[in-house]
Amino acid sequence: MKKIIIASLLALITASGFSQNFNPQRLDSLFLLLEKNNKFMGSIAISENGKTIYTKSIGFDDISTSKKSSVNTKYRIGSISKTFTASLIFKAVEEKKINLNETIDKYFPTLKNAKTITISNLLNHRSGVYDFTSDTDYLKWNTEYQSRAKMIERIAAGAVTFEPDTKGQYSNSNYILLSYILEDIYKKPYGDILNQQIVKPLKLKNTYLGGKINLQNNESFSYSLTGKWENEKETDMSIPLGAGAIVSNPTDLNSFIESLFAGKIISIEHLNQMKTIKDKYGMGIFEYTSFERKAYGHNGGIDGFRSVLNYFPTEKLAIAITSNGAMGYDNNNILQCALSSYFNKPFALPAFSNFTVAPETLDSYLGTYASLQIPIKITISKKDNVMIAQATGQPSFPLEATAVNIFKFDAAGVVLQFYNDKKEMILKQGGKDYLFTKE
Known part of the structure; x- marks a missing residue:
């Protein structure tokens, strides 16, 4: 179907004895990062030969009442x-x-x-x-x-x-x-x-x-x-x-x-x-x-x-x-x-930035951008001093600043780079660059 933290890390629950192949520490580290940076709420279970070897749940069933999620939470x-x-x-x-x-x-x-x-x-x-x-x-x-x-x-x-x-x-x-x-x-x-x-x-x-x-x-x-x-x-x-x-x-x-x-x-x-x-x-x-x-x-x-x-x-x-x-x-x-x-393969844990951009600088990026390369427009808005992007016919998504003019959305692998002097924006995704011009 379409359409497409405040959180507390719950205790790790495991079955007795992990697979000798499985190293849970890396997953533990990832969930700690996600919780610390308010990036994810949900649950995971891993099973081998019909036996659960790892479960984890972070986040809330209901944020308004601080009802924490658990391995019993249903989605x-x-x-x-x-x-x-x-x-x-x-x-x-x-x-x-x-x-x-x-x-x-x-x-x-x-x-x-x-x-x-x-x-x-x-x-x-x-x-x-x-x-x-x-x-x-x-x-x-x-x-x-x-x-x-x-x-x-x-x-x-x-x-x-x-x-x-x-x-x-x-x-x-x-x-x-x-x-x-x-x-x-x-x-x-x-x-x-x-x-x-x-x-x-x-x-x-x-x-x-x-x-x-x-x-x-x-x-x-x-x-x-x-x-x-x-x-x-x-x-x-x-x-x-x-x-x-x-x-x-x-x-x-x-x-x-x-x-x-x-x-x-x-x-x-x-x-x-x-x-x-x-x-x-x-x-x-x-x-x-x-x-x-x-x-x-x-x-x-x-x-x-x-x-x-x-x-x-x-x-x-x-x-x-x-x-x-x-x-x-x-x-x-x-x-x-x-x-x-x-x-037992390499995996790079994410590096979440805490870069802050002045509100007046964010305001200068707001507007609608069009490209000759792909048939969509991207509208940039702001809410609670966070930049929001929305492509034609798609849900909006928040942007995280990594530099004064560079913003990313990790969930979709999107990077947006703004050039105010040229009224241009570069969309980087999937190893390709797309030029957008501010209307």
């Missing part, structure tokens, strides 16, 4: 929900309720190309179905209840992105439709299907379809960083369903993916179908390579929540990270620190 996991949904679809295939090659017109007769789109096309993002999160007014209605009929209407109203099975392109709508198909064939709400087919058999204690955030149930609010942590609005969970509405925590997520790869949810034959990558997409799963080792998993983002789930089959290593405040430091950087600690 909205966003698009990791898709891996659960794909597993449920394959369960239905094994129960002979559906087959992957059937078209979806009997479920969604008003949908463009419904007579040629198959369930398989939905699973691996080859349907060409319009992604409803692309709606220009999505953020105006995403916090309100949406009926199934209304969601289908919104999806059907969108333009066809491409003809079915001609290429792959990520669309949240695919997994909304798969959720509805599951409800039709089981004649139950998605949450009940999830509970019956996966949660209860695996004895997952912290996983379910989410609703309104409930702090009394160890759930957490989400936050974005704009100089300070600010509470994010809540997407209504009637919208994403199996595309992004599941709530869980890292230990449950590790148990889930370990069980999936052990053939405890679906057959290994069907797992291999999920893992088959075509145009970068599997069926509810992605393939990753880290330190020349192959992993599978998914990531997620909804409101201020961010999550990562990876499984390394050869090592039987599972790593899950869930966060409710990740705008200051990206989950993937924490993942890389964890993997480098496990595989």
Whole structure:
């Protein structure tokens, strides 16, 4: 899903005996840095051979009441929900309720190309179905209840992105439709299907379809960083369903993916179908390579929540990270620190700066900048003496000063360098420089 500290470090909880490969001190040091510099709130769990070898949680479930997070805190996991949904679809295939090659017109007769789109096309993002999160007014209605009929209407109203099975392109709508198909064939709400087919058999204690955030149930609010942590609005969970509405925590997520790869949810034959990558997409799963080792998993983002789930089959290593405040430091950087600690590879701990720029200097940088190199504009504003950048059609993000005219946003690897005399700004990202001129 889209859209995309005051904290106390909790005690390290470990299982007796680490993997001989794993060095936890580097991760401990990273979390201490993140806490000290107010850069992250969330939890991590690492499991090897089905045994948890490391957990950590920092931050708050609710900043306003100083309710600290713990290893029991539950988070909205966003698009990791898709891996659960794909597993449920394959369960239905094994129960002979559906087959992957059937078209979806009997479920969604008003949908463009419904007579040629198959369930398989939905699973691996080859349907060409319009992604409803692309709606220009999505953020105006995403916090309100949406009926199934209304969601289908919104999806059907969108333009066809491409003809079915001609290429792959990520669309949240695919997994909304798969959720509805599951409800039709089981004649139950998605949450009940999830509970019956996966949660209860695996004895997952912290996983379910989410609703309104409930702090009394160890759930957490989400936050974005704009100089300070600010509470994010809540997407209504009637919208994403199996595309992004599941709530869980890292230990449950590790148990889930370990069980999936052990053939405890679906057959290994069907797992291999999920893992088959075509145009970068599997069926509810992605393939990753880290330190020349192959992993599978998914990531997620909804409101201020961010999550990562990876499984390394050869090592039987599972790593899950869930966060409710990740705008200051990206989950993937924490993942890389964890993997480098496990595989004994180098990792540079971040150096957070405390450079202060005078308010009048910040004011001189404010405005809108355009580039001839890329078709976006970037607006620079200020809040509580912190510079805020926002690119066309994207969420805003805070900038941290590293020099009087240089600012960075570590979570996206962005550096902005200002030249007032020329009314220019240089965007540095991904090893490339882009020239912007102030309008």
